[in-house]
Amino acid sequence: MIPYGKQDIQKSDIDAVVEVLTSDFLTQGPKVPAFESAVTQKVGAKHALAVNSATSALHIACLALDLGEGDRLWTTPITFVASANCGLYCGAKVDFVDIDPKTYNICVNALRSKLEKAAKECTLPKVLVVVHLCGQPCDMQAIKSLADRHGVKVIEDASHAIGGKYQGEYIGNGRYSDVTVFSFHPVKIITTAEGGMALTNCDELADKMNLLRSHGITREPDLMTHEPDGPWYYQQVGLGFNYRMTELQAALGLSQLERLDKYVARRHEIAERYNESFEDLPIKAPWQHPDSYSALHLYVIRLNLTEIKSSHREVFESLRSLGIGVNLHYIPVHTQPYYRNMGFVPEDHPNAMAYYREAISLPIHPNLTNLEQQTVIEALKEAIFQ
Ligand SMILES: *Cc1c(COP(=O)(O)O)cnc(C)c1O
Numbered sequence: 001m002i003p004y005g006k007q008d009i010q011k012s013d014i015d016a017v018v019e020v021l022t023s024d025f026l027t028q029g030p031k032v033p034a035f036e037s038a039v040t041q042k043v044g045a046k047h048a049l050a051v052n053s054a055t056s057a058l059h060i061a062c063l064a065l066d067l068g069e070g071d072r073l074w075t076t077p078i079t080f081v082a083s084a085n086c087g088l089y090c091g092a093k094v095d096f097v098d099i100d101p102k103t104y105n106i107c108v109n110a111l112r113s114k115l116e117k118a119a120k121e122c123t124l125p126k127v128l129v130v131v132h133l134c135g136q137p138c139d140m141q142a143i144k145s146l147a148d149r150h151g152v153k154v155i156e157d158a159s160h161a162i163g164g165k166y167q168g169e170y171i172g173n174g175r176y177s178d179v180t181v182f183s184f185h186p187v188k189i190i191t192t193a194e195g196g197m198a199l200t201n202c203d204e205l206a207d208k209m210n211l212l213r214s215h216g217i218t219r220e221p222d223l224m225t226h227e228p229d230g231p232w233y234y235q236q237v238g239l240g241f242n243y244r245m246t247e248l249q250a251a252l253g254l255s256q257l258e259r260l261d262k263y264v265a266r267r268h269e270i271a272e273r274y275n276e277s278f279e280d281l282p283i284k285a286p287w288q289h290p291d292s293y294s295a296l297h298l299y300v301i302r303l304n305l306t307e308i309k310s311s312h313r314e315v316f317e318s319l320r321s322l323g324i325g326v327n328l329h330y331i332p333v334h335t336q337p338y339y340r341n342m343g344f345v346p347e348d349h350p351n352a353m354a355y356y357r358e359a360i361s362l363p364i365h366p367n368l369t370n371l372e373q374q375t376v377i378e379a380l381k382e383a384i385f386q
Helices: 009-022 031-043 053-063 081-089 108-121 140-149 201-210 247-257 259-276 311-319 351-357 370-385
Strands: 047-051 072-075 093-096 126-133 153-157 178-183 196-199 300-301 359-362
Touching: 009 126, 009 247, 031 047, 031 196, 031 247, 047 053, 047 247, 053 081, 053 153, 053 178, 053 196, 053 201, 072 081, 081 093, 108 140, 108 370, 126 140, 140 153, 196 201, 259 300, 259 370, 300 351, 311 359, 311 370, 351 359
Parallel strands: 072 093, 072 126, 126 153, 153 178
Antiparallel strands: 047 196, 178 196, 300 359
16 A cells, blocks of 8 residues: 555664663653754744644643633634644634635635624634644734734644745744644654644743643742752642653654755655646646645645546545555544534535545655656546546
8 A cells, every 4th residue: 555644764763763762861851952942943933842742732732822611712624633622622612614615724714704703792712723734834924913803822733834834934933823833743744753842932832831741840940939949849830741752752853854855845746746647637636825835744636526427435445445545634623523512513614525525635755656656646547537
């Protein structure tokens, strides 16, 4: 099976991890801060907090933004469930804004009208989680200006998007958001096995997230209620979690980060080749914003079903049977049973549903060979014209 995504592990990665294994620290050593500082320098953010997953990063970001009971979090229905679940972890209510039919990201017009309506009804969200789907950045400038007008905090779920650029600058610099979150799951752009990161330019948010990721415990005298009792002393000043990243993971991340630009460039080569091969097929290739540089975590096509005899499911099954590890990103979150039980109805978000009926993620990852890609292209043609 040719997988839709896969990590690239080289000898330098292995050496970096093995070196940590024989060092003094397996956790809470120098590699985590070194990884954090390398990422902040790469993307141009002030602070980075490495954690054990993007899910944890989303959770502590919401908590640091004071999201709690009685509050609301809005996000897009076309995302991984974690972008919405973080609101529920905090006891907040979750709601969705439909996607833009062209970019598949949150629709700015739908957001504007929903915010205006909510402002009148005093039901504005405290936090908006936008997702750079497939690595393509959302229209952050427009989103931030809407959010500011209504006093809404913005989290960028950039799980797909490290290495991508918006307005010529790396995603993660936080120019148009309060917190940005990266994921380092193996299918993502760079990996630490499991792992994630929360980035912010705000000192206060960074301090809060730093406490939240490690039990609410501090060893900083400045953050304590009184002078330390002695050199052993620490204080728990809030309620936190154990969301820490290990040294092994950070060493892997540091090593992978060196190849970030190469990875994204290779993804662009692959996408380019798909685009050219699909020009005459009854499918819609992903639209790319001219001002943006997508990290291209995913390459999603949409089937033009009126011109294809087979159904979406048949094309999908036929690709799988031909050894192509296609996938579907994502099942609209509001249609998941857990969310349906809260009263959401599929047709609340028609653009998301239309997308779900036609979308297929094709294999794209740095080690996909030209030969494998050709196999994917031929298999797709066969599946469509069978
Ligand atoms: C992968 C992913 C997550 C969760 O990442 P983990 O590191 O696995 O917790 C969250 N949001 C989106 C959009 C993702 O793709």
